[in-house]
Amino acid sequence: MITNNKSEQTMVERAAPKRGRLKSLAVAAAFVSIGLLASFQAQAATTWKIQSVWDAGTVGYDLFEEWANSMEEKSGGELIIKPYPAKSVAADNNGLFEAVRNGVLQGMNPFTLYWSGKIPATVFLSSYPAGPDQPHHWDIMFYSMGMLEKTREIYKKYGLFYVGPIQHDANIIHSKRPxxxxEDLKGMKMRVPGGMVAEVFQQFGVSTVSLPGSDIFPALEKGTIDAADYVGPAVNYELGFSQVTDYIMFGPPGVMSVYQPVDLMDLTVNLRAWNALDPELQQLVEDEVRNYSQKHYLTIQKRNIEAMKKFVAEGDTVTRLGQDDLEKFRRAAIPIWFNWASKDDDAKAILDIQIEYMMNPTMGYITEEDLKAAKGM
Structure with a gap:
């Protein structure tokens, strides 16, 4: 009996190390599986490089960077967006456009109007003189009236996918006299964007000049121009415009600008990069662009409110055009709208959507008589 017990004990003792080894092997196999899974997930993740036109250190770029970095978590690690500030990969706007088309960058966050020379329809994909002048007008046209689908159809011809508009701000005018x-515009020398905006202001006796943003302050300081358009109050205050002008021109109450009231940005990506995404991931990107648009707009508007208090405290005066002025401005602008739309079938298709909306009784911005006058009938 003793011998048998010893034998059984010996067998148990011999079996124990074996079970330990099997357990160790199982644990090791589990770690290998986890490692392989993590490796697979890392390989499966899609990485996009997207350059913004905002400079590093600006509120615009901070917001864009925050949004881009949030996409990895929101997508469960499936999409990683690496943000880049202005000029960091592509040195200028032309380079940015081509870098996205060619796949050097997978996407861009520009001001949509930048491409009016390359994609003529974009002149109507952001605000223009006396057009729809409230941010929600543009969201309605894009998301409820088919303008988003038409825009995507246009961009597809260039190997691009227009994900969606991003609300930004109005552009405003600072002047040395009220x-x-x-009528007060007559004889003034004013820095404004070229194209349609310049053409409309010229109808009211303004001598228009084109200057890069960095040249505006010295031109106002030296008196070589009487007034200047640029972006919204927050940025313009930081640029020191209160030091060289005394007046800020707005439209009627509730309208900051009659010539560029809703200056839209967007997110546009390489078409091949977009098509490579799973449909559920595509939908996530679209939804998050809409969320980002709201946060971007509201943050900048908060900064504008703060900046206007500073302008007023430093002696600047807000002057406003009246509703009659806005209607005169629109009558002068309408023929110029159609001039620009006649240059390109896609531009005409976009303007047609907007005309339908502006003629609807909910808007009432233009009438049949306005159209007849514009067409010389």
């Missing part, structure tokens, strides 16, 4: 009516 502008209380359109």
């Amino acid at each position: 502008v209380n009516s359109l």
Whole structure:
């Protein structure tokens, strides 16, 4: 009996190390599986490089960077967006456009109007003189009236996918003397964007000049120009415009700008990169762009409110055009709208959507008589 017990004990003792080894092997196999899974997930993740036109250190870029970095977690690690500030990969706007088309970058966050020379329809994909002047007008046209689908159809011809608009701000005018009516513009030398905006202001006796943003302050300081358009109050205050002008021209109450009231940005990506995404991931990106648009807009508007208090405290005066002025401005602008739309079938298709909306009784911005006058009928 003793011998048998010893034998059984010996067998148990011999079996124990074997079970230990099997357990160790199982644990090791589990770690290998986890490692392989993590490796697979890392390989499966899609990485996009996206360059913004905002400079590093600006509120615009901080917001864009925060949004881009959030996408990895929101996508469960499936999409990683690496943000880049202005000029960091592509040195200029032309380079940015081509870098996205060619796949050097997978996407861009530009001001949509930048491409009016390359994609003529974009002149109507952000605000223009006396057009729809509230941010929600543009969201309605994009998301409820088919303008988003038409825009995507246009961009597809260039190997691009237009994900969606991003609300930004209005552009406003700072001047050395008060502008209380359109008549007060006559004889002024003003920095404005070229193209459609310049053409409309010229109808009211303005001598328009084109200057890069960095040249505006010295031109106002030296008196070589009387007034200048640029972006919204927050940025313009930081640029020191209160030091060289005394007046800020707005439209009627509730309208900051009659010529560029809703200056839209967007997210546009390489078409091949977009098509490579799973449909559920595509939908996530679209939804998050809409969320980002709201946060971007509201943050900048908060900064604008704070900046306007500073302008007023430093002696600047807000002047406003009246509703009659806005209607005169629109009548002068409408023929110029159609001039620009006649240059390109896609531009005309976009303007047609907007005309339908502006003629609807919910808007009432233009009438049949306005159209007849624009067409010389």
